[in-house]
Amino acid sequence: MKKLITFILFNFIVFNYVLGQQPNAENIISKVNDLMNQKTVYGKMKMTIVTTSGKTRNFEYESWSKDSGEKNLMRYIKPARVKGQAILMLNNADDIWAYFPRTKRVRKLATHAKKQKMQGSDFSYEDMGSGDSFIKNFNAKKLKDEKMEDYDCFKLELTKKKDINNAYSKIIFWIIKKNFMPVVLDYYGEKDPQLCVKRLVQYDIKEIDGIPTGMKMVMYNKNDNTETSMEMIEVKYNKPIADDMFSERSLKK
Numbered sequence: 001m002k003k004l005i006t007f008i009l010f011n012f013i014v015f016n017y018v019l020g021q022q023p024n025a026e027n028i029i030s031k032v033n034d035l036m037n038q039k040t041v042y043g044k045m046k047m048t049i050v051t052t053s054g055k056t057r058n059f060e061y062e063s064w065s066k067d068s069g070e071k072n073l074m075r076y077i078k079p080a081r082v083k084g085q086a087i088l089m090l091n092n093a094d095d096i097w098a099y100f101p102r103t104k105r106v107r108k109l110a111t112h113a114k115k116q117k118m119q120g121s122d123f124s125y126e127d128m129g130s131g132d133s134f135i136k137n138f139n140a141k142k143l144k145d146e147k148m149e150d151y152d153c154f155k156l157e158l159t160k161k162k163d164i165n166n167a168y169s170k171i172i173f174w175i176i177k178k179n180f181m182p183v184v185l186d187y188y189g190e191k192d193p194q195l196c197v198k199r200l201v202q203y204d205i206k207e208i209d210g211i212p213t214g215m216k217m218v219m220y221n222k223n224d225n226t227e228t229s230m231e232m233i234e235v236k237y238n239k240p241i242a243d244d245m246f247s248e249r250s251l252k253k
Contacts, residue, residue, distance in 0.1 A: 025140035028154050031180040032173070033135050037069035038211060040241045044077075044234040049121050050227045059119060060233070064241050069131035071246040086251045087118070092131035099251035106248050115167040115190075122198060122219040122228040126167055137164045138171065148174035149183050149201065159193075169193040181205060181212040197223050209237040 023031070047059040060078040065071065072089040076082040084101035096109040114126040126133075134140075138158035146155045153174040160166050170193050172186040183202050189195040198221050202214030218229045244250060 023154075025142040025156055028142065028156060028175060028180065029134055029138075029140045029158070029173075032175055032182055033132050035180055035212065036134075036182070037132060038237045039066070039068055040238055041065040042234075042236045042239060042241065043232060046231045046233055047119070047121060048229045048231075049119075050229075052225055057120070064245055066241050066243065066246060069129070072129040073246055073250070074128070082119070087125070088246060088248070088251055089114075089125060089129035090246065092133055093125050093129035096125055096129075097248055097251060104252065106251050122221040122224075122226055123230075124167060127219070133166065134158060134171075137161055137166050143172075145177075146174060151176045151183055153177060153183065166190070168197075176205075176212075179212045181214070183214075197221070208235050211237050 041064070043063045045061055045063065047061065049057040049059075051057070058079070059076060059082065061074050061076045063075075064073045070090070070092055072093070073086065074089075075086040076084065084099075086099040088097045088099075089095070093114045094111070096113055097106055098109060099106050109125075114129075115124055117123070118125055118128060138160055141157045141159070143155040143157055146153055148155075151174075153176055156173040156175065158171045158173065160169050167190050168187045169190055170188045172188075173182050174184040175182050181202070183205070185200040186196050187198040187200070189197050198219055200217060200219050202217045204215040205212055206215055207213070213232065213235060215232045216229060218227055220227045
C-alpha cells in the first residue's frame with residue numbers, strides 16, 4: 001500500500017512538473033517576436049512573383065532593419081527599371097516613404113498604404129515592417145499542438161485587439177517547438193475572421209549567426225491565386241548599422 005501511494009505521488013509530481021514546463025501562449029509569442037525581430041538585420045533577397053496567369057516577375061533588393069524591426073529600409077537592385085527605388089518604413093510601418101530615382105523625389109505614403117501590396121507582390125508593407133505588432137496588436141491563445149511541415153509545432157491563434165488598425169482579424173501560427181521558429185502562418189481577412197486570405201510557409205530553415213532562418217519563404221494568396229517567394233541570397237544578424245540610414249535624406253543616396 002505504501003509503495004502504491006509513493007508511486008501515485010511520484011507520478012503526480014512528475015505530471016505537474018511537465019505541465020509547469022509547457023510554455024503558455026504569451027511565452028511562446030514573446031519568444032517568436034524576439035526571434036523575428038533581431039536588433040539589426042541585413043539581407044539581400046530575390047523576390048519572385050507568380051501572377052494569376054502563371055507569369056513570373058523577378059526583383060532583387062537589399063534590406064536593413066534596426067531597433068528590433070521598428071526601422072526598415074529596402075533598396076531595389078534589379079531589374080533595371082526599378083534599380084535605386086527605395087522604401088523607408090518607420091514606427092513599425094506606420095510611416096512609409098518611397099523614393100523614385102527617375103524623378104529624384106521622395107513621397108510619403110498615406111497611412112492606409114501599409115496594407116497595400118509591395119511592388120504588386122503578395123506581401124504588404126505591413127507584412128514586411130510590422131515589428132512587434134504580434135504582441136502589441138493581438139491577443140494570443142494556445143491551441144492544440146500539431147505537426148506541420150514535418151515539424152512538431154505549437155499552434156497559436158492571434159486575434160486582433162479592439163480598435164486596432166491591422167489588415168488581419170486573426171493569424172494562426174505553427175511554431176517549431178525546438179527553436180520557436182514560425183514555419184507556417186495563416187492570415188484571416190480584416191472583416192471576415194473565418195476567411196483565410198493568405199498563407200506564409202518558411203522552407204529550408206538553417207542557422208545563420210546562431211539564428212534559425214528560413215532561406216526561402218512563400219506567401220500564397222488564396223484570394224487572387226497568386227504567390228510570392230523570397231529567397232535569401234545573403235543575411236547578417238546583429239551587425240552595426242548606422243542610424244542615419246533610416247531617414248528621408250538617405251533614401252536619395
